[in-house]
Amino acid sequence: MGRHARVLTLAVAFLTAPVILTPPALAADGDDFSGQCEYPNANYPGRPWSLQRVLLDELWSQSKGKGVRVAVIDTGVDVKNPQLKDAVDVKSGRNLLPKGLKDENGDPVERGNENGTTDTVGHGTKVAGIIAARPAKDTGFVGLAPEATIIPIQQNDAEGNGNTETLAEAIRHAIREEADIINISQDTSEAVKPDPDLEAAVDEALAKEIVVVASAGNDGLGGNVKKTYPASYEGVLAVAASDRNNERASFSQSGDFVDVAAPGVDMISTVPRGGHCSDNGTSFSAPYVAGVAALIKAKNPTWTQRQIVAQIEQTAERTIAGHDRLVGWGVVDPVRALTEDDEPIESPAPEEGLGEARAPAAAAIPLGETPDERNARLGTYVAVGAAILVAGLGGAAVAIRDARRRARSGPPSGDVRSGHAAM
The missing domain is CATH 3.40.50.200 (Peptidase S8/S53 domain)
Incomplete structure (x- = not known):
């Protein structure tokens, strides 16, 4: 036991x-x-x-x-x-x-x-x-x-x-x-x-x-x-x-x-x-x-x-x-x-071995854009705008093409337009 x-x-x-x-x-x-x-x-x-x-x-x-x-x-x-x-x-x-x-x-x-x-x-x-x-x-x-x-x-x-x-x-x-x-x-x-x-x-x-x-x-x-x-x-x-x-x-x-x-x-x-x-x-x-x-x-x-x-x-x-x-x-x-023993010591040193505390740094407050930041922002706008323009032009071309096709062929028989029945 x-x-x-x-x-x-x-x-x-x-x-x-x-x-x-x-x-x-x-x-x-x-x-x-x-x-x-x-x-x-x-x-x-x-x-x-x-x-x-x-x-x-x-x-x-x-x-x-x-x-x-x-x-x-x-x-x-x-x-x-x-x-x-x-x-x-x-x-x-x-x-x-x-x-x-x-x-x-x-x-x-x-x-x-x-x-x-x-x-x-x-x-x-x-x-x-x-x-x-x-x-x-x-x-x-x-x-x-x-x-x-x-x-x-x-x-x-x-x-x-x-x-x-x-x-x-x-x-x-x-x-x-x-x-x-x-x-x-x-x-x-x-x-x-x-x-x-x-x-x-x-x-x-x-x-x-x-x-x-x-x-x-x-x-x-x-x-x-x-x-x-x-x-x-x-x-x-x-x-x-x-x-x-x-x-x-x-x-x-x-x-x-x-x-x-x-x-x-x-x-x-x-x-x-x-x-x-x-x-x-x-x-x-x-x-x-x-x-x-x-x-x-x-x-x-x-x-x-x-x-x-x-x-x-x-x-x-x-x-x-x-x-x-x-x-x-x-x-x-x-x-x-x-x-930490490079050299022997006979008595401890009071100040040694302590890390020095640093005062905390204040957070930076941005007052405005730097030139680099402004150029980067404008560059982004230009790129996004160009993409939108390209997409818009492509969409318009498709719409014009479809409209021309409809004009050549006329409306289909029995089609309904604007909510009114065909006569």
Whole structure:
């Protein structure tokens, strides 16, 4: 039987007080992709909207992410999904959940495989699919970087048994496994800075030129503005969620720490045991950006992590100069990020990348005929008049001929003329 997806509550422990890592909104999935998600599920037949906005052929002519390693620190990555089977490096994976855990009923919690390839929640499997799912003939869904490699690190579960200690350990494991990109689709719900060891682990990754991508959070309803972690740490690429209109999704966290936005509404991706479901949240915006980072890294292997981040920020779609607290530098544009890369940059330029709007031109009001227009009009009149004259002359000739014939032969016997009977 399929296993139902549950809302993910991720807890991070401080030295003194717990911090909740908020999950994405509950998925609305199913065989018709609008009900509850089952594992396995049906394949999504078309191309999801988040990929329709990208010219994939043009994008992949630049890079497919080959050779780039992306660590997914999450609830595990299920390799039973055919699109992830060849995308995951199972030897480098790790399960960091504590042993001997019990749920709220006192029953043992399933930890899963020690290499991080068990995902009873489905969250990590969706995240991995957005980054690097391989193409398949029965679906239009595919990862943005379909030749990148996933490092599966199971650090949390549905009961929220992950904490700052396991998250920091997961980052350090990714460093040891030579990750190029680290994706963290978890965030704190309180604007309180966590245990300094987590920030230290992030700094270690940045020092190794690893791009660290983190979701901004889903507590943005009502204009709520606050910092979340690890997204708010200096150097982390913090990702908000955008909708089909390239505007901030209503739930997406706002704040000065937000760097860019990416699609995060009705996101189709892979689920455990096969098939696809849709879900919402910045948890799925972050891997979209991590996939773009993998493409840039594969194309420009000597670029620093800061240059890769700046490239994503600089080429994002934005309607104002500079940065704002809703979508940061704008909504990520994968094709621009891969094609407008002549020289690496260290930071985005506020005025660059914006198209200059032109004032609309007033409609021309004709005040009279030009000489050419007058000559054309007169020429038309002459041609039409000549045609009428020719037709008229031809008709007159026929009428004269017929009249002469009648005059020679006289009226026929018994003919009726002018309404009077013949005598």
